[in-house]
Amino acid sequence: MSASVTQSWDELTEGLWRQNPTFVMVLGMCPTLAVTVSGVNALAMGIATTLVLIFSCLLVSLMRNIVPGEVRIATYIVIIATFVTVVDYLIQAISLELYDALGAFIQLIVVNCIILGRAEAHASKTPPIPAMLNAVGMGAGFTLGLLSLGIVREILGAGKLFGITLFGESFQPWVVMVLPPGGFFVLGGWLLIFAWWARRKEAGGAQS
Amino acid sequence: MSEQLPETQPAARAPAQSTPTGAMLRTLGLVSAICGLAIVSAYQGTLSAVKANKIIAQERAVFKVLPGAKSVDAYMIGSDGSIEVAREDAPNGVLRFFAAYDETGRLQGVAAEGAATGYADVVRVMFGYSPDCECIVGFDQVSSRETPGIGDKITVDKDFRANFKSLEAKLNADKSALANDIKVVKHGSKTSPWQIDAIAGATITSRAVGKGINDTARALLPKLVPQLEKIRSKR
Numbered sequence: 001m002s003a004s005v006t007q008s009w010d011e012l013t014e015g016l017w018r019q020n021p022t023f024v025m026v027l028g029m030c031p032t033l034a035v036t037v038s039g040v041n042a043l044a045m046g047i048a049t050t051l052v053l054i055f056s057c058l059l060v061s062l063m064r065n066i067v068p069g070e071v072r073i074a075t076y077i078v079i080i081a082t083f084v085t086v087v088d089y090l091i092q093a094i095s096l097e098l099y100d101a102l103g104a105f106i107q108l109i110v111v112n113c114i115i116l117g118r119a120e121a122h123a124s125k126t127p128p129i130p131a132m133l134n135a136v137g138m139g140a141g142f143t144l145g146l147l148s149l150g151i152v153r154e155i156l157g158a159g160k161l162f163g164i165t166l167f168g169e170s171f172q173p174w175v176v177m178v179l180p181p182g183g184f185f186v187l188g189g190w191l192l193i194f195a196w197w198a199r200r201k202e203a204g205g206a207q208s
Numbered sequence: 209m210s211e212q213l214p215e216t217q218p219a220a221r222a223p224a225q226s227t228p229t230g231a232m233l234r235t236l237g238l239v240s241a242i243c244g245l246a247i248v249s250a251y252q253g254t255l256s257a258v259k260a261n262k263i264i265a266q267e268r269a270v271f272k273v274l275p276g277a278k279s280v281d282a283y284m285i286g287s288d289g290s291i292e293v294a295r296e297d298a299p300n301g302v303l304r305f306f307a308a309y310d311e312t313g314r315l316q317g318v319a320a321e322g323a324a325t326g327y328a329d330v331v332r333v334m335f336g337y338s339p340d341c342e343c344i345v346g347f348d349q350v351s352s353r354e355t356p357g358i359g360d361k362i363t364v365d366k367d368f369r370a371n372f373k374s375l376e377a378k379l380n381a382d383k384s385a386l387a388n389d390i391k392v393v394k395h396g397s398k399t400s401p402w403q404i405d406a407i408a409g410a411t412i413t414s415r416a417v418g419k420g421i422n423d424t425a426r427a428l429l430p431k432l433v434p435q436l437e438k439i440r441s442k443r
Contacts, residue, residue: 059242063235063239066235066238067235067239068227068231068232068235069227070226070227070232071232071235071236074236075235075236075239078236078239078240078243079239079243081243082242082243082246082247083246085247085250086246086247086250089250089251089253089254089258090250090254092254092258092261093254093257093258093261094257095261096258096261096262096265097265100351103353175358179355
């Protein structure tokens with residue numbers, strides 16, 4: 001019993017930390033850089049991707065024994081595209097403003113390599129429940145990555161956090177932060193912090 | 209950007225003997241059927257909510273450009289040039305507009321959408337036209353992807369917004385065209401009431417706003433104004 005709990009926990013946390021899609025695997029950089037101009041956009045994109053990831057991984061996992069190897073990529077892409085279309089309609093139904101803000105990047109979830117990567121590398125070899133747990137963790141990890149960019153860029157570039165103005169009238173926004181180069185700056189900054197952290201941990205582990 | 213999938217082992221997956229064609233077709237057919245069903249049901253399920261959202265968004269935009277408006281009716285110019293109630297199934301190029309009324313049901317103004325290419329992408333704007341002053345009394349952006357901090361000033365720049373308090377859009381004597389095209393001029397060189405003073409540093413976006421409004425006004429107003437009586441009161 002405890003072994004299976006540990007295993008489930010392992011599946012769930014893999015994406016959150018050890019194999020974080022943004023900071024460790026550096027996957028799905030296109031939405032990471034493009035939509036993270038504000039916290040709300042980042043959060044919405046993260047949730048949308050997570051939903052697609054969970055349902056695609058579930059279906060891929062359920063069908064893992066009947067999909068012939070020759071046509072597996074075609075199958076996965078059709079499954080992923082289906083859930084992206086569904087999420088696309090859902091976002092339109094929830095908020096058109098959000099839909100306009102995310103623009104083409106909702107449709108581009110289809111080619112987000114995290115999803116195809118998880119379907120091919122994990123869900124196609126794993127039973128449904130661990131596959132879904134892993135997808136939840138990966139999705140949460142991706143959302144976390146997007147949020148850590150979105151929040152920093154919104155604070156620096158617009159002086160706001162989730163649309164609430166933080167500083168007074170005199171705040172001069174650091175506009176480059178909400179432009180494409182700002183995405184690279186902030187991503188670079190976060191990768192630097194994570195790399196430094198990982199190295200420090202390694203060094204600490206070697207000493208003890 | 210190099211992207212790697214650490215756990216992928218294509219060699220292990222490649223089957224030694226090939227799968228029969230029938231099995232492949234069956235699987236693909238099954239997957240397509242499931243996916244098709246999912247997409248169609250999602251479309252049907254969200255259709256009414258999406259439509260309601262679109263109407264709310266449009267009404268909100270109309271209220272923004274025509275302050276004082278309380279209710280909105282959607283109309284279009286039919287193929288014979290007369291005003292008709294807007295229909296969903298109308299062809300794409302049809303001229304649509306909104307008539308806005310105050311509490312008493314009196315016509316406040318007309319709002320319509322215009323679009324023109326800006327710096328990054330098409331800038332879509334909604335503008336309000338008041339038949340009383342024969343002028344444009346407000347505008348708001350519907351969608352744009354202009355550069356933050358530069359092109360997106362069109363919605364906040366006070367001097368630029370002041371252009372649209374009463375921007376002349378009079379028709380000529382025989383009501384066949386605008387007397388003067390609405391024109392965007394360089395910042396600080398506005399001389400006539402039909403000119404728009406551009407934002408310094410965001411001339412391209414300013415021009416897109418002016419062109420979008422002018423194109424729609426030129427096409428719509430000569431057809432609309434002679435029949436204005438038809439929409440004087442709320443339907």
